[in-house]
Amino acid sequence: MSIENxxxxxxxKTDITPKADIKKSDKVEMxxxxxxxxxxxxxxxxxxxxxxxxxxxxxxxYFVLILVGAIMIYxxxxxxxxxFKNNSEIFSSMNPIPIKGTLDGFKNxxxxxxxxxxxxxxMLNTYSYVIPQVILTVVSSVLTAYGFARFKFVGHDILFGxxxxxxxxxxxxxxxxxxxxxxxxxxxxxxxxxxxxxxxAFATETYFIFxxxxxxxxxxxxLEESAQIDGCNVFQILxxxxxxxxxxxxxxxxxxxxxxxxxxxxxxxxxxxTPAKYPATIFVKLSMDSxxxxxxxRVLATSLISIMPNILVFFAAQNQFIEGISAGGVKG
Amino acid sequence: MKKKFLSAFxxxxxxxxxxxxxxxxxKETTEATTAATxxxxxxxxxxxxxxxxxxxxxxxxxxDWWGGDSRHEATQAAVEAFEAKYPGINVEIxxxxxxxxxxxxxxxxxxxxxxxxxxxxxxxxxxxxxDGTTYLDLNTVSDVLDxxxxxxxxxxxxxxSKGGQAGVPVSVTGRTFYWNEATFEAAGxxxxxxxxxxxxxxxxxxxxxxxxxxxxxxxxxxRAILVAFYLQAQTGKPIIDENNQLTVTQDDLKKGxxxxxxxxxxxxxxxxxxxxGEGADSMDKSQRFINGExxxxxxxxxxxxxxxxxxxxxxxxxxxxxxxxxxxxxSKVSLMFSISxxxxxxxxxxxxxxYLLNDPEGAAIMASERGIPESKAAYEVVNAAGKINPxxxxxxxxxxxSNPLYWNPLFDxxxxxxxxxxYTTVFEQFSYGMDAAGSSYDLDKAAAxxxxxxxxxxxx
Numbered sequence: 001m002s003i004e005n006x007x008x009x010x011x012x013k014t015d016i017t018p019k020a021d022i023k024k025s026d027k028v029e030m031x032x033x034x035x036x037x038x039x040x041x042x043x044x045x046x047x048x049x050x051x052x053x054x055x056x057x058x059x060x061x062y063f064v065l066i067l068v069g070a071i072m073i074y075x076x077x078x079x080x081x082x083x084f085k086n087n088s089e090i091f092s093s094m095n096p097i098p099i100k101g102t103l104d105g106f107k108n109x110x111x112x113x114x115x116x117x118x119x120x121x122x123m124l125n126t127y128s129y130v131i132p133q134v135i136l137t138v139v140s141s142v143l144t145a146y147g148f149a150r151f152k153f154v155g156h157d158i159l160f161g162x163x164x165x166x167x168x169x170x171x172x173x174x175x176x177x178x179x180x181x182x183x184x185x186x187x188x189x190x191x192x193x194x195x196x197x198x199x200x201a202f203a204t205e206t207y208f209i210f211x212x213x214x215x216x217x218x219x220x221x222x223l224e225e226s227a228q229i230d231g232c233n234v235f236q237i238l239x240x241x242x243x244x245x246x247x248x249x250x251x252x253x254x255x256x257x258x259x260x261x262x263x264x265x266x267x268x269x270x271x272x273x274t275p276a277k278y279p280a281t282i283f284v285k286l287s288m289d290s291x292x293x294x295x296x297x298r299v300l301a302t303s304l305i306s307i308m309p310n311i312l313v314f315f316a317a318q319n320q321f322i323e324g325i326s327a328g329g330v331k332g
Numbered sequence: 333m334k335k336k337f338l339s340a341f342x343x344x345x346x347x348x349x350x351x352x353x354x355x356x357x358x359k360e361t362t363e364a365t366t367a368a369t370x371x372x373x374x375x376x377x378x379x380x381x382x383x384x385x386x387x388x389x390x391x392x393x394x395x396d397w398w399g400g401d402s403r404h405e406a407t408q409a410a411v412e413a414f415e416a417k418y419p420g421i422n423v424e425i426x427x428x429x430x431x432x433x434x435x436x437x438x439x440x441x442x443x444x445x446x447x448x449x450x451x452x453x454x455x456x457x458x459x460x461x462x463d464g465t466t467y468l469d470l471n472t473v474s475d476v477l478d479x480x481x482x483x484x485x486x487x488x489x490x491x492x493s494k495g496g497q498a499g500v501p502v503s504v505t506g507r508t509f510y511w512n513e514a515t516f517e518a519a520g521x522x523x524x525x526x527x528x529x530x531x532x533x534x535x536x537x538x539x540x541x542x543x544x545x546x547x548x549x550x551x552x553x554x555r556a557i558l559v560a561f562y563l564q565a566q567t568g569k570p571i572i573d574e575n576n577q578l579t580v581t582q583d584d585l586k587k588g589x590x591x592x593x594x595x596x597x598x599x600x601x602x603x604x605x606x607x608x609g610e611g612a613d614s615m616d617k618s619q620r621f622i623n624g625e626x627x628x629x630x631x632x633x634x635x636x637x638x639x640x641x642x643x644x645x646x647x648x649x650x651x652x653x654x655x656x657x658x659x660x661x662x663s664k665v666s667l668m669f670s671i672s673x674x675x676x677x678x679x680x681x682x683x684x685x686x687y688l689l690n691d692p693e694g695a696a697i698m699a700s701e702r703g704i705p706e707s708k709a710a711y712e713v714v715n716a717a718g719k720i721n722p723x724x725x726x727x728x729x730x731x732x733x734s735n736p737l738y739w740n741p742l743f744d745x746x747x748x749x750x751x752x753x754x755y756t757t758v759f760e761q762f763s764y765g766m767d768a769a770g771s772s773y774d775l776d777k778a779a780a781x782x783x784x785x786x787x788x789x790x791x792x
Contacts, residue, residue, distance in 0.1 A: 088644030289400025293638020
């Protein structure tokens with residue numbers, strides 16, 4: 001957000017002069033413009049008025065931005081504060097700053113469950129299937145998108161239609177049949193998270209394929225043709241020409257997948273059957289017993305620790321990510 | 333090109349399948365030497381058939397449960413103690429939180445790969461064991477698992493359609509009132525012990541403490557239970573009986589709804605619009621409850637801990653009330669342990685259950701993590717060790733003193749209980765006085781909808 005603000009601000013500053021000229025001529029139309037040498041008193045006053053108005057303008061703009069920004073970020077700040085509060089304080093005050101601070105939440109968050117699983121291990125577990133998932137998803141989606149966008153083959157239109165129809169198929173519907181299939185394979189409870197990782201190799205994220213195809217439409221075919229003349233085969237064209245051109249979109253896909261996969265709860269719940277293999281999403285919830293009650297600060301502290309890598313990854317790739325999304329929107 | 337990739341992927345997938353297929357063959361059964369195990373079981377005195385328990389196979393059994401921190405810890409410790417006592421039996425455990433746990437279990441039941449031993453919910457018998465083939469009839473292992481520690485009547489509740497003992501009732505729970513004594517004192521009242529006193533407290537609260545003070549707070553589902561309690565007191569029969577029949581008429585339900593309305597009118601309970609104004613989904617998250625503005629709740633005997641913790645420094649203010657004589661309570665099996673009918677080691681599974689539920693050693697570790705134990709042997713041990721939450725124990729006593737009736741799990745059918753199901757919509761619209769479309773919603777409509785909701789759920 002702050003980057004954008006700065007951009008707006010600098011662009012405002014650069015066009016101060018032309019705008020001021022227009023405004024000045026508007027305001028001071030009664031008196032003839034005499035040139036810079038002999039600015040009349042009126043013109044000076046008008047200039048001052050203009051500065052004041054500009055100041056107010058900036059103030060208002062920042063006021064609104066800060067206000068809205070504060071509202072947007074409040075839940076996150078509240079979450080950080082609440083991790084240091086006890087249950088009764090969490091639900092009785094909106095104030096994000098804890099009055100009777102306690103570190104119990106964090107102390108309990110790093111506690112292990114009978115030596116089986118602790119937060120660090122669970123985070124490691126998460127990334128041990130998230131990273132292969134991301135890689136496989138990106139590779140398979142790029143290949144599929146390339147196929148659909150650049151090659152005409154028998155059944156192209158029907159297959160494309162079917163693939164687009166998959167966009168509207170909710171995951172819930174797939175849970176049971178998939179589970180039964182993977183159970184037949186003997187993958188349920190697999191140590192290597194096979195039911196979570198393997199489907200990613202088959203371009204199951206329709207949305208990414210769609211997004212990449214839209215991107216590919218913006219890549220001029222002439223580039224590929226000239227590459228062909230230079231002796232590239234189709235695979236080399238993909239690697240050397242297409243992928244670098246659509247890099248922002250690929251990064252977006254990877255980031256989306258990274259976030260979705262590391263937030264996935266129901267997948268691991270269905271397929272991971274040993275506590276030692278639990279990922280962070282399940283670990284965070286382990287202590288939540290709605291009947292007997294539980295310490296919210298522990299849950300919040302665990303959540304806070306476990307979202308850190310995601311936040312870091314997001315900020316590290318923020319520029320590419322935003323570029324990818326907005327470019328996708330424009331070209332689509 | 334694409335075809336090549338596809339075939340490569342398929343080949344990899346197949347390879348992976350065959351690899352894991354080999355790795356799965358973990359469950360091995362080896363004959364144990366009886367000599368070594370007789371000694372191990374010699375210390376076991378509770379279970380009558382202790383001597384027979386001496387013989388067991390070395391094996392791996394799987395066991396899972398849901399719950400919170402302390403339950404996870406206690407159960408893991410108990411399982412470790414079991415493994416130490418019966419060397420050779422390896423228990424693979426799995427545990428999680430309740431949310432979505434049933435989703436995962438439902439898929440397991442569908443595919444038939446549910447664990448050998450499971451903590452099960454009472455209504456799962458009807459849902460997943462309708463034909464009696466999911467859970468083992470525990471009578472077949474009663475030589476190892478001592479069922480005599482349980483009341484016949486309680487055991488009878490956990491029977492499947494074929495008459496098999498589908499689960500052991502770990503604990504029984506019911507609802508009673510809890511009062512915030514400090515608020516009642518501020519109003520110059522003692523906590524109510526019958527309906528008249530409660531009704532009289534409403535206006536006093538309003539006058540002395542202010543409009544925002546109420547002697548009791550109940551949400552939609554609580555209202556449904558209170559209506560059931562109210563009507564059961566009049567008919568003397570469970571609202572849904574053992575034969576899945578509704579024992580009340582639409583007119584009866586109307587009386588029940590009128591009763592709820594009278595509570596709202598007398599400023600005894602806040603209206604649903606007032607509750608929605610705060611938006612807390614349960615009272616332990618309500619600022620008004622934490623501040624003492626709501627001076628009473630109607631809750632399970634197993635739940636006071638979370639309300640005490642919510643009140644923070646004022647936790648001592650919460651006291652247990654009785655079930656009013658004008659109401660007729662019910663009790664239900666809060667959860668059970670079951671053994672899978674497909675298990676290869678029923679005997680060892682039963683040994684595990686017996687250790688966790690009836691053995692003084694195991695029961696002491698399990699304490700009251702799953703409610704106050706129904707097993708007499710376990711209750712003695714746990715009670716003697718002072719491991720029962722006193723508030724919970726008192727509430728449980730109140731529930732049991734009220735001669736609770738039978739409770740049919742269909743009362744909690746997903747058609748009735750749930751965010752968009754009958755109880756929520758009827759009590760919400762009735763309290764708002766209008767339906768979702770904005771037209772008026774009166775007593776007759778509410779009674780008709782509630783009645784039809786019951787009929788619909790029972791027709792399943």
